[in-house]
Amino acid sequence: MISREKDFINKEAIIDLGSNSIRMLIYDNILNSQIPVFNEKAVCQLGKNLDRTGKLDPKGAEFALTVLKRFKQILSNLKVKKYKAIGTAALREATDAKEFITKAQKIIKKKIIVLSGNKEAENSALGVVIGFQKVNGVVADLGGGSLELARVEKNIIHEKISLPLGVLRLFNQPKKNKNKVKKIISFYLNKIEWLRKNKVKNLYLCGGTWRTLMNAHMIKTNYPLAILHQYKLSGSETLKFANKLNTVKAIKYEKLASATKSRTNYIPIGGFILSNLIRICDPVSVFLSQSGVREGSLISRPYLKVLQNNSLNRSVHFISHKKADYAANYLKLYNFIKNLFSSNEEYFPHRLLLPACSLSNFDWGLGVYQRAELVFQEVINAPILKLSHSDRIKLGLVSFWRHCSTKYYPNVEFVKLLSNEEISACKRIGAALRLASSIGVISNIFFDKIKIYKDSNKDLILKVSKKDAQVISNQVQKRLKSLGDEMKIKSKIIYTN
Helix, strand or coil, X not given: CCCCHHHHCCCEEEEEECCXXXXXXXXXXXXXXXXXXXXXXXXXXXXXXXXXXXXXXXXXXXXXXXXXXXXXXXXXXXXXXXXXXXXXXXXXXCCCHHHHHHHHHHHHCCCEEECCHHHHHHHHHHHHHCCCCCCCEEEEEECCCCEEEEEEECCEEEEEEEECCXXXXXXXXXXXXXXXXXXXXXXXXXXXXXXXXXXXXXXXXXXXXXXXHHHHHHHHCCCCCCCCCCCEEEHXXXXXXXXHCCCHHHHHHCCCHHHHHHHCCCHHHHHHHHHHHHHHHCCCEEEECCCCHHHHHHCCHHHHHHHHHHHHHHHHHHHHHHCCCCCCHHHHHXXXXXXXXXXXXXXXXXXXXXXXXXXXXXXXXXXXXXXXXXXXXXXXXXXXXXXXXXXXXXXXXXXXXXXCCCCCCCCCCHHHHCCHHHHHHXXXXXXXXXHHHHHHCCCHHHHHCCEEEECCCCCEEEEXXXXXXXXXXXXXXXXXXXXXXXXXXXXXXXXXX
C-alpha cells in the first residue's frame, strides 16, 4: 500500500529518559520514514551511583528537568502533538523516581511510560526488526543502566531478558569492586540458558557505547561508507577489535580517543560485555543498528505489520514525494523496465528495482556535469533504514549510470565492496534507466505507449507505433544499443501501425 498524501504530514516524537542520557527524536512520519528529522541528547546521568544510593543523581535530575523544558518548547514550536515519553532502568529502580516523574510529567504534559526490563528488551528488538530486511539472531541493547537481550527468528521475538549490566552502572562501581566488574558481567551472561543453547546467526548491537565502538572500527579501517546503520563485521573481527580496546590507554594508543569522545571511559566495559556475548553465542556476523528501543516504542502492532510487509517501498514513496515527484513518475519508469529483469536476479535483488527507479531520478537543481557524482552521493546516503550497505552502493551505482555512460566510474572506493557480477548487474539496470530517461525527456506519457522486452530469441526489442516514431531520437537509439551491449544481447526497434 502506497502512502496517501495526507499521511505525509504527521510528525511524531519520542523522549527517552535513559540512565545516562535523555534524548528526543522527531520523525516526519514513523510509518513512512524511520529516520528522525530532529535528534538531540543531553548527558544527564540520572543513574549515576544508583547502585550505591538507590536514588537518582540529584544534579542529574535537576539538569534533566531543565532539558525537558527545552524539549517541550521545541515540540510546541514545531506543533508536534503526537509524542511519547519512556523511562528505562534508572526510573525503574530509583526509590525517588516517582517524585522526579511527577515533576517531569508536568513539564512535558505527557505521561512517562516506565518500561519493564522485558518490555524494554522487546521494544529494542522491534526497533531492530523495522530497520533490517529480516532479523535472525540476538538483539543486544546496551544502555547506561542495563543490558537488554532478545532472541529473534524471522522477525519474531522469542526469549527476552534485562540484566543490570549498564556501562554507567558498572563504571561507577566503588573502587574496591572495580576488579569484580568482569566477574559480574560473566556471571549474568553465562547463566542465560537460551543464549548458550541456541545457534546464533547474527548479533545486532544497539546503544551509544557499541555505536561508538563500531564507528571507531570504521575509522580505523578507513571504511568508505560513513553510515553506521547495518555496518557489518564477522564475529571474529568484532571480538578481535573489542579485545584490542580493553583499556582507555589502549584506545589512546590506537589513536581513537577523538573518535570515542565522551564514551572513551565506557568502551572497555562495553567491549568486555561484547566479547563475552560473542564467546557465548558465537555469531557468524555482527551488525550495528541505529534503530532500537525508541523506534520500537513508537511502533504499534498494526504499524509493525505494515512496515514488515512494505517498509522499503513506503519509504521510497515518501522520499519521492518530499523530492517533489508528486506524480510518482518513478512508477512509470518501474513499469517500463521491470520485465527486462528477473525477479530472482542473484546480483541485484528485485526488491531494489523500484527504489532504483525512484532514487536515481533525484537530480533537481544539480549541475549537468556533476549530476552523476552528486546523485550517487545522495542515493548512498538515502534516509532509509532497510537498506544494507551493499544495497546502498548498488542503488548508488545504478543512479550514477542512469546519468552517465557505463564506461565511467564514480571516483570513490565504494565499488571495491561489490563483486564484478554485482557491478555488471548495476550497469544493466543503470543503462535501462538511462534509456528510459531519454524517452521520458520528451514526455512521460510515452512510457504507456512504448514497450520494451526480450523476445523468444532473447533479443532486446523496443516496440513503438509509427505515429509515435518521433520519440525514437538518435539518443534513444544509441542508449538502446548500449543497454543491449550491457545485457550481451542484440537490440532492435520494431515499428507498428
